[in-house]
Amino acid sequence: MNTILIQCEANKSQGGVNKTAPHYASLDLLRGVAALCVLLYHTDFLFDARGIILPKAYLCVDFFFALSGFVIAANYSVEARPKIFFRQFLIARVARLWPLLAASVSIGFLVMGAKLYQDFHYFDTLPVIGTVVFNGLMLPSFFQPYSIDRLYIFNGAAWSIFFELMINIVYFIFFRKLLNKYLLIVLLVSWCALFWSAFSNQGLDVGWSSQNFIYGFARVFYSFILGLVIFSGGVFERFRGSAFWLVLMAILFVSTLQFDLGWIYDLIIITLVFPVILIVSVNANVVGNTKAIAQFIGDISYSVYLLQTPFIVLFSGLSVVFWGAKIGVFTPTAGYVFLMLFIPCCYFCWRYFEIPSQGAIKAVFIKSRK
Numbered sequence: 001m002n003t004i005l006i007q008c009e010a011n012k013s014q015g016g017v018n019k020t021a022p023h024y025a026s027l028d029l030l031r032g033v034a035a036l037c038v039l040l041y042h043t044d045f046l047f048d049a050r051g052i053i054l055p056k057a058y059l060c061v062d063f064f065f066a067l068s069g070f071v072i073a074a075n076y077s078v079e080a081r082p083k084i085f086f087r088q089f090l091i092a093r094v095a096r097l098w099p100l101l102a103a104s105v106s107i108g109f110l111v112m113g114a115k116l117y118q119d120f121h122y123f124d125t126l127p128v129i130g131t132v133v134f135n136g137l138m139l140p141s142f143f144q145p146y147s148i149d150r151l152y153i154f155n156g157a158a159w160s161i162f163f164e165l166m167i168n169i170v171y172f173i174f175f176r177k178l179l180n181k182y183l184l185i186v187l188l189v190s191w192c193a194l195f196w197s198a199f200s201n202q203g204l205d206v207g208w209s210s211q212n213f214i215y216g217f218a219r220v221f222y223s224f225i226l227g228l229v230i231f232s233g234g235v236f237e238r239f240r241g242s243a244f245w246l247v248l249m250a251i252l253f254v255s256t257l258q259f260d261l262g263w264i265y266d267l268i269i270i271t272l273v274f275p276v277i278l279i280v281s282v283n284a285n286v287v288g289n290t291k292a293i294a295q296f297i298g299d300i301s302y303s304v305y306l307l308q309t310p311f312i313v314l315f316s317g318l319s320v321v322f323w324g325a326k327i328g329v330f331t332p333t334a335g336y337v338f339l340m341l342f343i344p345c346c347y348f349c350w351r352y353f354e355i356p357s358q359g360a361i362k363a364v365f366i367k368s369r370k
Contacts, residue, residue: 022074025286025294026246030277031067032297033250034060035304037257038157039342042308046316046327046335055260058205061160062223062270063253066278068164069171069227077232078177086172091365093168098138099357100306100349101161105135108154108310115313120146138162142210149209156309159208163220171224180232187225193218195267204266226275236282246284249277296347303346303354311342 041057044050074080076089109132117123127143131153134141140151140162152158175183197215198204207216230236239245256269286294315338316327327334 024071024074024282025291025298026281026284027067027071028298028301029246029286029290029294030250030253030281031064032294032301032304033253034063034067035301036297037254039304039308039339041257042157043312043335043338046312046331046338048328048331048335054254054257056257056266056269059257059266059269059274061207062204062219063274063277064160065164065167065220065223066227066230066274068167069224070231070278070282071227072168072171072224073228073231076172076176089172090169091362093165095358095361095365097161097165099361100302100354101138101155101158102136103353104155104306104310105132105152105158107307108313111310111314111317112154115317116146138165140213144210149211151208151210151213154310155306156208157305159216160220161306163207163216167220167224171228175225175228180229183225183229183232187222187229190218190222190225191271194222194270198263198267201263203263204270223270223274227278230275230278236279239280240283240285241280242285243287243290246281246286247290249281249284253277300343300346300350303349304343307346307349308342311345312338315341 037054037057038060041054041060044053047053076084109128113123113128124145127145130143131141131145134143135152135154135158138158138161140159141153142151144150145153150156151162175186178186194204197206197218201212201215204215204219206212207219252273256273259265315334319325319327319330319334
């Protein structure tokens, strides 16, 4: 599953910047919780609980898109940054999204490439190379290596990053200066497309293969614009609760993902529950230990999201290499061991790769412009 996982980037860029752009610690916590839910969803087999742990966690992608819409509006609206140019915006977004995606695709190529060669006993050269190149550039691949219908076969979670960058560009060109009443019209049209997507596929776990790729546009348009509308409408400003309300909303969020009640349930969660959680949580007073936890899981959330697939494959393969047995023999202990190893890896990735690489890209392109 994207993250699209967005961190507020206020006070870091130059040129037409509103240096007082807000940072919402509450959204750090929600983003981190959502990323961890996706992680548990994808590691359920390591706990010998396949299909049991958070079966609706794929809806976290829609929540990420809504968070993204809200945060992008807060940081890049005309009111926040009236003089920012498209080039500045694009550099900021690419610097945020691309380095880790490219790194995760590279790791996935090594790990998944070895697994696929072992499974099929040959190297599907041209489709594999084409997929690595396209995916590394944040583009979906329709080459289908080994006839496997995955747009991002080397990192299954990366598909949403394409939609994230796409909707960011659409926002800056078309939606940034659009009045709220027109955004509401676009939101309504997007919801109709979302409804059709849910009905046609009997659910909203779509956007990641050539068969359901087109439906991913409905997911990102509706949820991202929802985030824009929530911010521009200012409804969230009426709610200024304590950290208790934030924790309660986080519990509600996780709880809704545990029930698998069909495609209508998907629509209800995205249309009604997620907006309520976002509106109530934004201005929660996050202090002390809660703030520290929020910051930590928010910081590592993008790494948690993008690194999990290649690391899960790698971890699962190590049991065969070292002990000659499939990972299923070691469940559920394998699940706990994986989490204890993976979370620190994500922290080090965030601290020593994400931050430096983002800064390097901005420095290079901003300097080249000067």
